[in-house]
Amino acid sequence: MKMDGKTVLVTGSTDGVGRYVAARLAAAGAKVLIHGRDKARAETLAAEIKREGRGEAVFYQADLSSLAATRQLAEAVIAGNQRLDIFISNAGIGSRTLGAERRTSADGHELRFAVNYLSGFLLAYLLLPLLKASAPSRIVNVASLGQHPVDFDDVMITRGYSGSRAYAQSKLAQIMFTIDLAAELEGSGVTVNSLHPATYMNTTMVREGGITPISTVEQGGEAILHLAVGDDVAGKSGLFFNGMQQAQANPQAYDAAARRRLRALSLELTGLAAA
Numbered sequence: 001m002k003m004d005g006k007t008v009l010v011t012g013s014t015d016g017v018g019r020y021v022a023a024r025l026a027a028a029g030a031k032v033l034i035h036g037r038d039k040a041r042a043e044t045l046a047a048e049i050k051r052e053g054r055g056e057a058v059f060y061q062a063d064l065s066s067l068a069a070t071r072q073l074a075e076a077v078i079a080g081n082q083r084l085d086i087f088i089s090n091a092g093i094g095s096r097t098l099g100a101e102r103r104t105s106a107d108g109h110e111l112r113f114a115v116n117y118l119s120g121f122l123l124a125y126l127l128l129p130l131l132k133a134s135a136p137s138r139i140v141n142v143a144s145l146g147q148h149p150v151d152f153d154d155v156m157i158t159r160g161y162s163g164s165r166a167y168a169q170s171k172l173a174q175i176m177f178t179i180d181l182a183a184e185l186e187g188s189g190v191t192v193n194s195l196h197p198a199t200y201m202n203t204t205m206v207r208e209g210g211i212t213p214i215s216t217v218e219q220g221g222e223a224i225l226h227l228a229v230g231d232d233v234a235g236k237s238g239l240f241f242n243g244m245q246q247a248q249a250n251p252q253a254y255d256a257a258a259r260r261r262l263r264a265l266s267l268e269l270t271g272l273a274a275a
């Protein structure tokens, strides 16, 4: 992997699989835009990258449970960088993060939908001009095999809430968005794919859910890197991968009418519809 001269944004790279991916990309020579809320953990990673003496790390602190903060992150990335070759939308919260009860974002949206999906949707659109100007470029949406259809009568899950349903809905939404965005970006030189990195990696999200890990961050990280830089996926777009293999997502992902509804709702909720 040779990443000299390349700039990569990895959201949620202060911890877990994102941290692994950011460190690997920097070790290959990339300028890595590391992101998260936790400054202390970001500084540890930045120091590690500096010690390695290859690529560069710049920290962007932003809470993706706020659309305003998400917009500020995009603005800061655009203001501080001449190019963006890869955007890895990885930040996320698990099915049991912050407990079992339903929570909402700063904008009043169901929290998992907001952090895991809506913020990545907004970031992708705001960063598209920079990604297009840097083409060929790639977007990787880190989703999951845990997928639940979006109930358009109750997208914010005000009835029958469970953390795992909310998590799985947000992850399928990412996959549906990936398919639509790929179609929209055809011919632009920007590709977008989504994946399930690995099952129950040994990360904070899994441990705080009380789940015994069965995969390593290295396994999931290599699957993310495959979509980010792999030669065999160059030019491929709109696909879902389970680890290293192309796979089928939940049937709702292939329902064009459902995707249209989700897209219209997401444009409205993020304020992009009015732009």
Ligand SMILES: NC(=O)c1ccc[n+]([C@@H]2O[C@H](COP(=O)([O-])OP(=O)(O)OC[C@H]3O[C@@H](n4cnc5c(N)ncnc54)[C@H](OP(=O)(O)O)[C@@H]3O)[C@@H](O)[C@H]2O)c1
Residues within 6 Å of the ligand: 011, 012, 013, 014, 015, 016, 017, 018, 035, 036, 037, 038, 039, 041, 062, 063, 064, 065, 089, 090, 091, 092, 093, 115, 142, 143, 144, 145, 196, 197, 198, 199, 200, 201, 202, 203, 204, 205, 206
């Ligand atoms: N672990 C698994 O087995 C597994 C399986 C399938 C898919 N995934 C997906 O892989 C991705 C990474 O998960 P992980 O297991 O590596 O999780 P993790 O170790 O818990 O790390 C999550 C990352 O997201 C950031 N983050 C969380 N909430 C945020 C917020 N409100 N604003 C900004 N950043 C936020 C965290 O940074 P701060 O704490 O610094 O904010 C951290 O860097 C997620 O999208 C997850 O759904 C994981």
